[in-house]
Amino acid sequence: MVRLIRSIIFVLLCVVVCRAAVPQALLIDRSGSMKPYYQDGFIRKVSLVLFQALQPSGEVSIYAFGDNALPLKNLEQLDSVPFSSSTLIDKALDRAAKDKRSIIWIITDNIEDPPGSSDVGDTELFYKKLRSGAVD
Numbered sequence: 001m002v003r004l005i006r007s008i009i010f011v012l013l014c015v016v017v018c019r020a021a022v023p024q025a026l027l028i029d030r031s032g033s034m035k036p037y038y039q040d041g042f043i044r045k046v047s048l049v050l051f052q053a054l055q056p057s058g059e060v061s062i063y064a065f066g067d068n069a070l071p072l073k074n075l076e077q078l079d080s081v082p083f084s085s086s087t088l089i090d091k092a093l094d095r096a097a098k099d100k101r102s103i104i105w106i107i108t109d110n111i112e113d114p115p116g117s118s119d120v121g122d123t124e125l126f127y128k129k130l131r132s133g134a135v136d
Contacts, residue, residue, distance in 0.1 A: 067091075
């Protein structure tokens with residue numbers, strides 16, 4: 001419950017800062033490591049609160065990601081996307097950028113690792129991309 005309250009407060013603060021009508025993306029992690037967060041309903045609650053808060057600010061595209069980023073028509077489709085064996089956050093970021101989303105929101109457990117990876121060093125590739133000139 002404390003996580004949900006903190007998340008809602010964060011969302012409200014972000015919405016106050018982000019009032020411009022710009023195209024946005026909501027990237028939601030659908031990898032196997034996220035299963036517990038789906039089972040307890042946490043992802044459903046946070047996704048819904050964030051999506052509803054962002055809608056007045058402009059167009060919001062929803063993507064489920066794991067091995068790739070899959071565009072969704074609505075949040076209800078999220079439950080029909082199978083859990084993937086990997087978390088490729090950088091690929092999801094690339095997809096949203098390709099679709100010309102100006103602001104990108106990510107719901108994830110922050111672990112990027114392809115199948116068979118012995119460490120979580122691949123998460124650094126994602127952060128390297130965030131620090132690059134491709135992201136403003």
